[in-house]
Amino acid sequence: MKLVSAIIKPFKLDDVREALTQLGVHGMTVTEVRGFGRQKGHTELYRGAEYAVDFLPKIKLEIAIHAEQEEAVLEAIVKAAYTGKVGDGKIFITALEQVIRVRTSEEGADAI
Helix, strand or coil: CEEEEEEECHHHHHHHHHHHHHCCCCCCEEEEEEECCCCCCEEEEECCEEEEECCEEEEEEEEEECHHHHHHHHHHHHHHHCCCCCCCEEEEEEECCCCECCCCCCEHHHHC
């Protein structure tokens, strides 16, 4: 089992969700986050005054998947989140040791 954490641009969320749904991914956790990578924020103009935006709004997706789904899920996220511009995001994959469904007490792959 794997945990896929993806940081993407907010306006790409629907595209990524649709791509994952087509793969049969049944659930995900979505969190609104703020951060920066290599672009280190940017400056904006508001009422004639320039100011720095250090932390940019992003969306963090967390998806628990079966190990066999890893390549297809990664490919779907990369294709759906791609804009070709700085700040498209990152994907992190970690191993899941255990998953437990609270309602039924199912464990392991059955809980996903």
